Amino acid sequence: MAKKFFMDPQRCIGCRACMAACQECDTHRGVSMIYIDTLDTEWSPQTSPTVCMHCVNPPCANVCPADAIKQDENGIVLQASVDRCIYCRNCLIACPFGVPKYQAKQALMIKCDQCYDRTSVGKKPWCATACPTKALDYGEYDEIIQQHPGSAVNQWQFGDQALETNVYVFAPKETRKFQVLQLFDYREQAGYAPNAGLAGGQQEIKGESDADVWAGWENRDWTGWSALQQEQEGK
Amino acid sequence: MQDTKPSIYSPRQTTIRASLIGLGGMALLALLIMLGSRMLAFFDPALTGYAIASLFAAFAVAFHYGTWLMRPSTRVMWRRSWQFFLSWPNFRRYFWVIPITFVRNLLFQSFIRQRSTLRWVMHQCLFWGVMLSFAVTFPLVFGWLHFEAIGTHTYQIFIFGFQVGQMNALGPVGFNTFHALDYFAVLVIIGCAIAYWRRWQDRSIRPVQRVLFDLLPLHLLMSISVTGLMLTVVDLWFDGAGHWPITLTHQFLVIMLLLYLPFGKLFHIIQRPASLGVELYYKIGSKQGMKNCARCGRPYGLELHVEDVKTALNGVGYNFWLPQSGHHWQDYCARCKRVIRAGAYAGLVGRAWVEPGGLQQTQYAQPTSPVSEMTDEAKQNGN
Numbered sequence: 001m002a003k004k005f006f007m008d009p010q011r012c013i014g015c016r017a018c019m020a021a022c023q024e025c026d027t028h029r030g031v032s033m034i035y036i037d038t039l040d041t042e043w044s045p046q047t048s049p050t051v052c053m054h055c056v057n058p059p060c061a062n063v064c065p066a067d068a069i070k071q072d073e074n075g076i077v078l079q080a081s082v083d084r085c086i087y088c089r090n091c092l093i094a095c096p097f098g099v100p101k102y103q104a105k106q107a108l109m110i111k112c113d114q115c116y117d118r119t120s121v122g123k124k125p126w127c128a129t130a131c132p133t134k135a136l137d138y139g140e141y142d143e144i145i146q147q148h149p150g151s152a153v154n155q156w157q158f159g160d161q162a163l164e165t166n167v168y169v170f171a172p173k174e175t176r177k178f179q180v181l182q183l184f185d186y187r188e189q190a191g192y193a194p195n196a197g198l199a200g201g202q203q204e205i206k207g208e209s210d211a212d213v214w215a216g217w218e219n220r221d222w223t224g225w226s227a228l229q230q231e232q233e234g235k
Numbered sequence: 236m237q238d239t240k241p242s243i244y245s246p247r248q249t250t251i252r253a254s255l256i257g258l259g260g261m262a263l264l265a266l267l268i269m270l271g272s273r274m275l276a277f278f279d280p281a282l283t284g285y286a287i288a289s290l291f292a293a294f295a296v297a298f299h300y301g302t303w304l305m306r307p308s309t310r311v312m313w314r315r316s317w318q319f320f321l322s323w324p325n326f327r328r329y330f331w332v333i334p335i336t337f338v339r340n341l342l343f344q345s346f347i348r349q350r351s352t353l354r355w356v357m358h359q360c361l362f363w364g365v366m367l368s369f370a371v372t373f374p375l376v377f378g379w380l381h382f383e384a385i386g387t388h389t390y391q392i393f394i395f396g397f398q399v400g401q402m403n404a405l406g407p408v409g410f411n412t413f414h415a416l417d418y419f420a421v422l423v424i425i426g427c428a429i430a431y432w433r434r435w436q437d438r439s440i441r442p443v444q445r446v447l448f449d450l451l452p453l454h455l456l457m458s459i460s461v462t463g464l465m466l467t468v469v470d471l472w473f474d475g476a477g478h479w480p481i482t483l484t485h486q487f488l489v490i491m492l493l494l495y496l497p498f499g500k501l502f503h504i505i506q507r508p509a510s511l512g513v514e515l516y517y518k519i520g521s522k523q524g525m526k527n528c529a530r531c532g533r534p535y536g537l538e539l540h541v542e543d544v545k546t547a548l549n550g551v552g553y554n555f556w557l558p559q560s561g562h563h564w565q566d567y568c569a570r571c572k573r574v575i576r577a578g579a580y581a582g583l584v585g586r587a588w589v590e591p592g593g594l595q596q597t598q599y600a601q602p603t604s605p606v607s608e609m610t611d612e613a614k615q616n617g618n
Contacts, residue, residue, distance in 0.1 A: 009580055026439035037573045039581065048577030062551040063544055065309040066506060082350070083503040086510040090308060093536055093544040096555065097576065098569030107346035117442030158564050159557040171583055180564075180579045 002074040005114060005128065006144050006152060007049060008170040011135035012036070014047035018127035018136055025115070025126060033101065033112040034127050034136075049135055051127065052077060052099045052112035053156075054166035060091035060100060060111075068109075075166045076116070080109040096158055114138075141168075151175060253301035260297025261290050264377075272378025273396040285376040288490040295497035296505055303506070307550025311543050316512025319519050329518055336514040341507065353429060360426030361456065365504075368419040417467050420460040427457040452492075452500050459488045516540075528568035529560075530575065535568035 019032040035050040058077045061069035068084035069091065071077050079100075080091070087107040091100045100111040115125035119138075123129070128138040137144055145152050152168035155177040162177075171178065268286065272278040278286075303309055319325050320333070339345050344362065348355035374380035374394075381393040390404050402408050411418075430453055434440055444450065462485040469476055495501060517537065525534035526541045545565055548555065555564035567575065 009577065010584060026437075027443065029439070035570075035573055037570065037577060039574060039577050046581075048573065048580065050573045050576075059548060059551075059553055062553070063308040063547045065306065065312040065547075066509065067303060067306065067309075083500055084506060086507070086513050087346075088312060088513045088516070089536070089540070090312075090544050090547065092569060093541055093565055094548055095569070096564055096572065098567075098572035100569075105346075105349040107340075108350070120442070158555050159559075161553055161555050161564075169580075171580075175583065178576075178579065178583070180576055 003119070003139050004141050004144070005051065005054070005125065005167045006137045006139075006148070006170065007051065007167060008135050008137070008148055009048045010170070011133040012047050012049050013133055013135070014038070014045065015132060017130040017132060018049065021126040021130035022112075027117075028110050031101065031103070031110065033099075033110060035098070050097060050099065051136065051167065052114070053097050054114065055096075056164040056166060059094045059096060059163075063090045063094040064088075065090060072116075076114050076119075077111075078113045078116070079111045082108060085109055096156070096161075096163060149173075153178060156180060249302055249305055252305065253298045256301035257294040257298030260300075261294040264290055264293040267379075268377045271374075271395045272381070275378065277381040277393060277396060278378040279375070279381075282376045284486050285372070285489060285493075288493040289373070289376060292493040292496050295494070296502075299497045299502060300505065308544075308547035311547045311550070312509070312512065312516070315539075315543060316509075316516055319515050320512070325515075325519060329515060332515050332518050333511055336511050340510060340514070353433065357426050357429035357433065360422045360429065362426075364419045364422030364426060364460075365456065368416055368423070371415055371419070414467070417464060420463045423456055423460040424464075427453055427460070431457075448500050452495065455488060455492045455495065459485065459492060462488060526566075528571050529562045529566040530571040531568060533568060541565055 014036055016036050018034045019036060022028075022032040022034050023030050033052070036047050037050065038045075038047050054075060054077045056075060058069065058071065061071065061077060064080070065088055066080075066084045066086045068080040068086075069077060070081065085108055087102070087109065089102055089109070091109055091111075092102055100109050102109055115123075115127075118125055118129075124138040125136075128136045131137070134147065137147075141152070148170045150170045150172050151174075153171045153175050154165045154168045156163040156165065157177050157179045169178065268278070269275065304313055319329075344355060344358055347358050371380075379395050381396075382390045383393065384404075385391055385401070388404055390402055390409065391398055392400050392402060402412070404413075434444055434449070434453075462481055465481050466478065466485065469478055469481065492501075496504075517540075520537035520539040524538045526536045526538040527533060528535050545555075545563055548565070557564055564572070
């Protein structure tokens with residue numbers, strides 16, 4: 001059986017070692033494909049890691065008009081192939097986990113492909129290697145579930161839409177499925193209503209803010225374009 | 236569980252439709268060959284092998300293009316692009332978007348330069364070498380371009396059977412015309428050499444390259460260029476020794492390339508112009524308004540784009556409508572999707588997870604292996 005990736009967000013201590021490790025990779029130098037999000041820093045120091053969940057039937061690949069996103073034989077959803085990606089950004093909107101990143105200058109989508117170079121020779125992905133608390137882990141299913149309490153869940157429910165992922169997330173024992181709809185009453189359960197947006201102290205991540213994402217569009221240097229437009233508007 | 240991979244057409248329907256499109260492409264090329272060569276009057280029989288391979292390639296390219304356009308997401312993008320392109324107000328206002336993007340992104344590929352300069356030089360060499368070679372060889376093979384000797388030194392040039400001029404076969408124009416493919420071959424060889432160098436020593440490419448997808452087209456381009464140059468060399472300096480074996484090898488390799496074109500890496504040559512539509516799409520879409528995240532209120536995409544992606548998602552059988560919130564899951568920006576999911580997780584495991592000190596209070600959140608309960612085995616493993 002192929003090795004699997006596991007996340008245990010309860011163990012995340014927000015050290016961002018995974019992000020640093022991810023940035024080391026030669027295929028996407030200096031850019032992390034992992035996200036560490038704070039829920040709300042005024043309320044809790046808790047952080048939540050997000051890697052690509054590698055959906056069994058990935059929405060990103062299905063909405064890609066260029067057919068650039070492929071799955072390998074182990075179900076790993078590879079990042080957009082550079083020769084095909086036409087930078088339409090459909091995958092960014094479609095991804096239910098908010099994973100793909102758009103590199104505006106390079107006109108390219110990038111996302112986690114579970115360190116193909118390392119996993120293909122039997123090593124753990126960089127992030128799982130670097131994580132000091134095993135919040136991110138990789139290995140044989142039977143071995144890993146021994147090391148974590150609760151059950152490893154890879155079923156998700158968004159409204160009526162069910163999704164199965166190749167990445168497992170640890171949850172309390174009775175959990176069979178993550179109901180993302182719980183987000184709408186979790187305030188009562190968690191006894192707290194978080195602030196929306198950045199007000200709650202969510203940090204800006206370099207290269208990921210909207211200004212960065214859209215920079216390629218707004219700042220694109222259209223030779224003679226603005227002059228021509230002014231001229232036409234003048235008429 | 237998920238249903239099987241959804242599609243608007245059944246595989247059988249897709250195959251039938253795409254086959255029809257493929258046959259159409261093949262018939263169109265055959266017709267153009269007949270017309271361009273004046274009912275084969277100017278057709279060069281020595282190039283028949285190339286012409287037949289081109290017909291097969293035309294079928295396969297049109298077939299692949301057809302299946303590609305039948306993807307729901309491609310259809311949405313394709314229709315929207317043409318709708319924008321064919322609208323008269325847009326045409327007037329955004330007239331320059333297409334030509335400028337064409338020159339920048341398709342001819343000079345400025346975005347590849349942002350990825351790596353060496354890669355850009357490599358790609359430019361290959362692009363111009365291959366495209367210009369195609370521009371010379373296809374018209375020759377199809378009989379669209381044709382030379383006829385008048386006397387000993389003069390050639391008459393025919394394009395599509397129309398006489399367009401004469402040239403001195405021994406003059407500089409004639410020399411350069413007959414050796415154009417040699418120049419392009421040198422360009423391709425330079426490009427291939429850089430590509431081999433990168434694939435040999437660049438750690439970002441080496442682990443992910445695949446033999447059939449990445450290396451085979453390189454080997455093909457390189458060997459085609461080398462055999463093509465060898466033809467010139469043996470003809471000029473070795474009295475044509477070994478001309479026929481080299482010609483046959485060259486022809487075999489080119490036919491391999493033509494048959495590889497529709498399926499492998501080189502299909503991006505045919506697919507890439509779709510990015511022109513994307514450019515127009517974003518230019519016009521950004522004027523129509525940005526979409527603000529339903530949670531944090533910050534713009535994260537074009538309103539038009541988000542709606543189109545929802546349509547495309549429905550087309551492939553997804554429905555991310557969340558009745559409880561009155562929003563689509565796609566109405567949230569990427570970061571809010573992650574934070575909301577983390578919030579849902581918090582709701583699942585209880586406030587223990589998110590409140591400092593709470594971890595010890597709940598049964599679930601016990602440390603994995605408390606020291607008191609640690610087994611000998613766990614101690615040995617260091618857990």
